[in-house]
Amino acid sequence: MTSQTASSPAVRVAQDVAKRMSHRVTAAADAPQRERTTPLTGEVVASLPESSVADVERAYEAARAAQPAWAATPVKERVEFLERLHDLVLEHQSEMLDLIQLDSGKARIQAFEEILDTAGVCRHYAKKAPSYLAERKGAGAMPVLTQARTGYRPKGVVGVVAPWNYPLSMTITDALPALAAGNAVVLRPDEKASLTCLKIVELIDEAGLPEGLLQVVLGDGPTVGGAVLERADYVMYTGSTNVGRQVARDAGERLVGASLELGGKNAMYVAEDADLKRAAEGAQRAVFSSAGQLCISIERLVLHEAIADEFLRLFLARVKAMKLSTEVGWGADMGSLISAQQLERVEEHVADAVSKGATVLAGGKARPDVGPFVYEPTVLDGVVDGMSCRRDETFGPLVSVYRVANDDEAVAFANDSEYGLNASVWTKDVKRGRAIAARIQSGTVNVNEGYASAYASNGAPMGGMKSSGVGRRHGAEGIRKYTDIQNVTVQHVQGFGVPKGMSQKQFAKVMTVGMRLMKRGGVA
The missing domain is CATH 3.40.605.10 (Aldehyde Dehydrogenase; Chain A, domain 1)
Incomplete structure (x- = not known):
């Protein structure tokens, strides 16, 4: 090998x-x-x-x-x-x-x-x-x-x-x-x-x-x-x-x-008016890039019930056609997990979910014929609370599917996590997409992209909310x-002491008048 x-x-x-x-x-x-x-x-x-x-x-x-x-x-x-x-x-x-x-x-x-x-x-x-x-x-x-x-x-x-x-x-x-x-x-x-x-x-x-x-x-x-x-x-x-x-x-x-x-447990919402072919391609990349070992990858697919079946038809076709390889070179869609430990975590998450009633829509097994730590790109349906992969970060090629009736349910589901690193919203209505994004508790939200747009925008900050971290990379x-931010301030002519020949009371009156004039003049 x-x-x-x-x-x-x-x-x-x-x-x-x-x-x-x-x-x-x-x-x-x-x-x-x-x-x-x-x-x-x-x-x-x-x-x-x-x-x-x-x-x-x-x-x-x-x-x-x-x-x-x-x-x-x-x-x-x-x-x-x-x-x-x-x-x-x-x-x-x-x-x-x-x-x-x-x-x-x-x-x-x-x-x-x-x-x-x-x-x-x-x-x-x-x-x-x-x-x-x-x-x-x-x-x-x-x-x-x-x-x-x-x-x-x-x-x-x-x-x-x-x-x-x-x-x-x-x-x-x-x-x-x-x-x-x-x-x-x-x-x-x-x-x-x-x-x-x-x-x-x-x-x-x-x-x-x-x-x-x-x-x-x-x-x-x-x-x-x-x-x-x-x-x-x-x-x-x-x-x-x-x-x-x-x-x-x-x-x-x-x-x-x-x-x-x-960490992250990132959600992608596909609204009923989304371009489904484009969303399916974007989801494939967002879920399985680097075999899912990406802090901003998508682990929860949130689908409007009106388009869920059609989206899944397109998405699953792409997932099942992915080329797996451990060759050094071009051509593969997905490579290997990093270690036996990471492979074991993915296997445990899938086995736990299946044993508790989840359904495997694609993948679901290791591929030692391809490489020692390779696991198939996997899609699960019927994941509920009590299953490890519902809330815990998998950090592997595994995504769970959920259905919602409207934007409010989608936002609530996306926010139902201790994490808030990345999210994705797909809709042809950009104004609607921005409005949904603003309600999601996540440091970055991509509209009509899974993760790359926000991350690659080096002039804009990137980082997490909630348990996904503090601080930002990129941008200013x-x-x-x-x-360390340092304030150096120079005072000219008149300082803040009471001028000679003026009483403290007079000084206070003069300063009060000055404050009022500055407000009227729009001085910050």
């Missing part, structure tokens, strides 16, 4: 990256080596050094030594490396795609989404960071006499702990605005995503980021990842809600800021969060 799947050219790419870039991992010279396997086949593709807690400390020392000079560099100069990185990512996409597939097991077309996302983030912050971080005037206490300015000062060293599911995009796109804002970064990619991480770090070095500003440590989440977050001046964590709660508690105890993108919020 291995010779038919993770092709030797791709494995050679991985081995070459490991050989060239092991030195960029902060680890002792005698650090233990850990084998990296690919979920495509389970085979070992490379070995990389493991960092210790002492190595994390060394990484922070180096980052803190490099950061002050970087913070003093004008932002227009800081973002120049992003311009170059944009081009390098596109130029080296073939190698990047090989590594993303080897690390994650996903289909190449979904790996390509990560190329687009990373290049898009580079382009956006290269163009917009100078304006996002520009000093801003604020309303002064006294017109003309009081001049307030707001500035954005880098936090220092940002700790980024990244997940495995998007080994390029989620590993680096949170670090890039942190660097552009004048911070250094200590980055701990997930162990399953480390080969892709080292390749993008190689390109960042080539793009001209000064030495010391981006430190990489490799190791497990509780030990090495925990050490990264414990020392950070600002915490950026993407992962499970349970771990995110602990990360938030620890950051709060130290009084440092944190941005957390956590996605870079300003890595700064």
Whole structure:
């Protein structure tokens, strides 16, 4: 099986990256080596050094030594490396795609989404960071006499702990605005995503980021990842809600800021006036992209009862025709899950639902003939409370179908979850779609798209409500969060003390008249 799947050219790419870039991992010279396997086949593709807690400390020392000079560099100069990185990512996409597939097991077309996302983030912050971080005037206490300015000062060293599911995009796109804002970064990619991480770090070095500003440590989440977050001046964590709660508690105890993108149980509503062919195609991508291992993927299909049967006819035909493959290369619709643990979770959710009365409309079984962790794209009907997949995030190729009579029921169902990360609304009436979206408790809502439109709009914020997290990535919020906001205000001529020769009572009267005049004059 291995010779038919993770092709030797791709494995050679991985081995070459490991050989060239092991030195960029902060680890002792005698650090233990850990084998990296690919979920495509389970085979070992490379070995990389493991960092210790002492190595994390060394990484922070180096980052803190490099950061002050970087913070003093004008932002227009800081973002120049992003311009170059944009081009390098596109130029080296073939190698990047090989590594993303080897690390994650996903289909190449979904790996390509990560190329687009990373290049898009580079382009956006290269163009917009100078304006996002520009000093801003604020309303002064006294017109003309009081001049307030707001500035954005880098936090220092940002700790980024990244997940495995998007080994390029989620590993680096949170670090890039942190660097552009004048911070250094200590980055701990997930162990399953480390080969892709080292390749993008190689390109960042080539793009001209000064030495010391981006430190990489490799190791497990509780030990090495925990050490990264414990020392950070600002915490950026993407992962499970349970771990995110602990990360938030620890950051709060130290009084440092944190941005957390956590779990989701995302709903897609198809209204009775939707373009059903387009909605079926969009649902297929939104549910099964990256084998459902996407925090913003759809796990609940909410169908208006008037179109439910016709939509399902179109949707199920697409699902049953999907091509599954663990080949490195183009052509597959869906690849592999990441691990035996993730496969077991999907199997448990399906078995639990079926044992309690749910019906399998498509899929419903593992496909070891395709790959060790492959599970068929699966659609369930009749899922009710008491079944694990009703409320718990599956994070796999599984979606449940529900029917509603109207928009109010759809909104209520979408909101009936502890999560609020992403949602989708399909209707030909855009005004109606926006109105429905505004009632859904979710950080992003796509109208006539499943997830990509909102996520790929780098000028707009993306993040979660409720148990899906705090903080935002993308847009102004996605870079300003890595700064401390400072108010510097200059007072001219007359201060706030009582002028000489004037009584306190007279001063109060003069100031009262002044306040009234400012209100009449529309002064903020």
